[in-house]
Amino acid sequence: MGPELDDPVRTLDLELRDITVRFGGLVALSDVTLGVSPRQVHGVIGPNGAGKTTVFNVACGFVTPDEGDVVRSGRRLSKVRPHDLAGLGMARTLQGLGLFDRVTVLENVMTGADRHARAGFLSALLALPRSGADERDLRERAMATLDSLGIAQVADYYPASLPYPVRKRVALARALVAEPELLLLDEPASGLSSDEMDELGDLITSLTDRMSVLLVEHHMDLVMRVCDEITVLDFGKVIARGTPDEVRSDPAVLDAYLGEDV
Ligand SMILES: Nc1ncnc2c1ncn2[C@@H]1O[C@H](COP(=O)(O)OP(=O)(O)OP(=O)(O)O)[C@@H](O)[C@H]1O
Numbered sequence: 001m002g003p004e005l006d007d008p009v010r011t012l013d014l015e016l017r018d019i020t021v022r023f024g025g026l027v028a029l030s031d032v033t034l035g036v037s038p039r040q041v042h043g044v045i046g047p048n049g050a051g052k053t054t055v056f057n058v059a060c061g062f063v064t065p066d067e068g069d070v071v072r073s074g075r076r077l078s079k080v081r082p083h084d085l086a087g088l089g090m091a092r093t094l095q096g097l098g099l100f101d102r103v104t105v106l107e108n109v110m111t112g113a114d115r116h117a118r119a120g121f122l123s124a125l126l127a128l129p130r131s132g133a134d135e136r137d138l139r140e141r142a143m144a145t146l147d148s149l150g151i152a153q154v155a156d157y158y159p160a161s162l163p164y165p166v167r168k169r170v171a172l173a174r175a176l177v178a179e180p181e182l183l184l185l186d187e188p189a190s191g192l193s194s195d196e197m198d199e200l201g202d203l204i205t206s207l208t209d210r211m212s213v214l215l216v217e218h219h220m221d222l223v224m225r226v227c228d229e230i231t232v233l234d235f236g237k238v239i240a241r242g243t244p245d246e247v248r249s250d251p252a253v254l255d256a257y258l259g260e261d262v
């Protein structure tokens with residue numbers, strides 16, 4: 001945590017300020033600024049290679065920007081490591097699911113609840129509470145989270161034995177069990193059928209009674225349906241920002257997606 005910054009009119013849950021990221025000679029992000037408002041869904045879209053995943057990685061600390069600041073609730077984050085996220089009230093799901101294959105679904109979800117857990121499997125498991133009461137409490141919370149996502153019945157299964165869309169829900173449960181204030185989602189709709197995508201949309205919308213969401217996604221219909229605000233990237237630059245309706249009719253966006261159905 002860095003020093004407190006000047007409080008703007010409203011404090012955003014997350015701000016990226018003038019972020020530039022270079023990979024060797026390639027400028028992946030150039031002066032990207034965006035803000036996630038409390039209890040809103042902020043979408044990041046853009047054509048292939050636009051820099052969406054890089055934005056996600058900067059937001060969750062995988063990538064340290066060459067220039068610019070990441071600000072969480074008005075405080076500059078100097079260096080976020082993946083295992084700091086929960087302590088910052090943040091959780092994320094990855095494009096690859098990152099589930100632990102050798103423990104059950106329930107145990108996977110339980111590892112998400114630990115605010116001090118390190119990234120690795122063993123330390124996450126070791127960090128689980130030893131005392132019976134804590135362990136029971138955590139188990140109950142994990143079960144309740146699975147239940148809220150409609151997958152309580154797979155609690156004792158191993159992830160690898162489950163269909164992909166169910167595994168995606170398990171990954172989401174693991175992020176939600178920590179009760180984050182800010183949820184970061186990278187391509188949550190990939191590999192889902194259109195019905196499953198509708199369900200995911202309803203779910204994301206329902207989360208905003210208690211958290212904000214940064215949604216990096218290339219499925220335009222989902223983004224248009226659930227986002228309050230959208231930032232559009234092209235070649236690492238912000239080319240448009242606004243409500244779904246504003247973005248949909250923006251000439252720069254139509255240009256960037258030439259030939260695609262916005
Ligand atoms: N680790 C890396 N090393 C070098 N170049 C990278 C790295 N990560 C991303 N890039 C490049 O940075 C640019 C932005 O990539 P990024 O993955 O953020 O785009 P994206 O919008 O997520 O694309 P996609 O829609 O294909 O997922 C691309 O040109 C990509 O090739």
Ligand SMILES: [Mg+2]
Nearest residue numbers: 049052053054
């Ligand atoms: Mg990507």
